[in-house]
Amino acid sequence: MSVLFYVLLFIILSVIVVDLILWQAWRAKPINAEPYTGELPFISILLAVRNEVHFVNYTLNSLEALDYPKDKYEVLMGDDESDDGSSKIMKAWDKETNNFFYIPIDMKKDNLDAKANVLAQLADKAKGEFLMMTDADAEVAPTWIMKNLACWKPGLGIQSGFTLVKVDSFFSSMQMVDWGLALGMVKIVTGWKIPVTAVGNNMMVSKEAYQKVGGYRAIPFSTTEDFALFQAIVRKGYSFQQLANEESLVYTQAIKGFWNLLEQRKRWMRGAMELPAFMKTLLLIQALYFPAMLIMIFVNPLVAIPLFGLKITLQSLFIDKILDRLNQYLPLGHLFIFEFYSGFLSVALMIYYLLPLPVKWKGRKYTKG
Template structure:
């Protein structure tokens, strides 16, 4: 019985990646680039203590290939304690299409919305676009980000997410980068099949009608993963969701530079994962149980266990490389081989940290 259970846990994940590889090649959706007439667009960004990251974000916004008369940029300073507000004020000068506000927080907002969702909700009355784009303060957006993402919208599409790559300078950062290819690759395949997936707060666009229909960030329930929550609300209103994966809409984000920061991030993400439907929970759970089954198999037949592990490494590596090459990136096998060691540590520590009786810390706020 134990051997059967171990076989079930170990076989599931390689089979899953084999199926994902086939689906990625047979059901992949691609789009062109939006053409004239281009719609009015509003970019929404909530910022808290982003003094170090702001210059490169603002430079990337200046380089956007989109008509200035059709582009509005909305920036909310979420009670920063550094020079974020000062930098925003200076940058907004002589840019008539830029609006920045200092977000307010009261007792009601503390219980109804997280800090980011609260700041974004306060931008609602300022938005004039027909499509709302979202990214984060630690990101770098490419010049054709808007045009490429807009191409993913059809008549009943309410939300389009893009693709995000972690800029890695360390081994831990490289593992985070691969982890993102893993997650977003699975999301892409599942989304292209027409099943519900998740929002992506640092690379996401929402049709105005869909945002208003679901109540926006001021109307969704409290959540530490507001992008997931609003995507669920939009899909419940009957709007479709798409994911556009291309070099033209590849957003770059910063790595978490140590395990402590990474676990804080993953504890928050796990809170969101616990609200997913049963199918997603099974898929994510089997990723963890693979290592449990592998350990059980190791004691009875270590050679077979190594073979099974090798098959998994090859299949998932091929899937990651297929996903990254779609955006002009290339992953090295020397990094992919060590990914499972990171994954085992990350899964184990995240589960322990999630159930540890301590608050979730996000942007220096406890939840």
């Protein structure tokens, strides 16, 4: 056997072993938290909006429908230099509701930029004991606040939940599986007390922890500001937690168009460069898996084909467990096809990431961070 064969086999088997560990590590049932029974704290929900005129109403409607007393939470809305009419929608909500507030944003304040700048200024106005964050293209579950409170533990500084893509097409179903798989991995590793990340469109932070780290003003600029805040809070000694239940679930809109998807993932990869070394190694091996499998099919198809079948089986079983926990369903065929989608995306993203192009997101270009 050639050296190439053994290198390929190592990469493929490493990924299969990881999938086996993940499948076995996922709990059959979530840990049931007792309903929150204490005095209800005041909650501040921060919403940075940039060019979401088609979706922001859905987000605001879901926040208005929360099963939490209206006098116990506020929604602070900030405009991140939108040019599509989003600000008019937010101003209307401010005028027509008692606990939704449109906050004017100074776009040149304290050397902050983009979304982090908006969130920092909203946090300055926040009256809540907890800060909760979501995106202007997302919809939260009615039980979002109450479930997060029920699961909150002493010593926590930051808590994050699952976000899934709303399915309205085959392309969006692939994105939904991708989000579920990625957050399933985060859930397991977080359960091992290894800090990975938090999801910025489904995140709860104690005001104390936010202030202790100095908020976004004290954090170096990053295109993944949620990850940067998570890191800062963990470094301060606060504990962290990832939820996996339907009651704290958030739905986000699917990315339209493959090139836009590559832009999103390139931005995420910038943030992933700050992960612990072992996580970066794991992600690299995962990225190399599909190219390695393609080459192995030509080098030794008798070895490649059974291993490919095993990989698809283990990954599908893991994803099925995740979706079952969240009370979601996709046809089995979609889980099988996802392997090919994921492989193609990995190869395309590796090429796109290496191109000397700035990160672009919602009309902005980022040359660093």
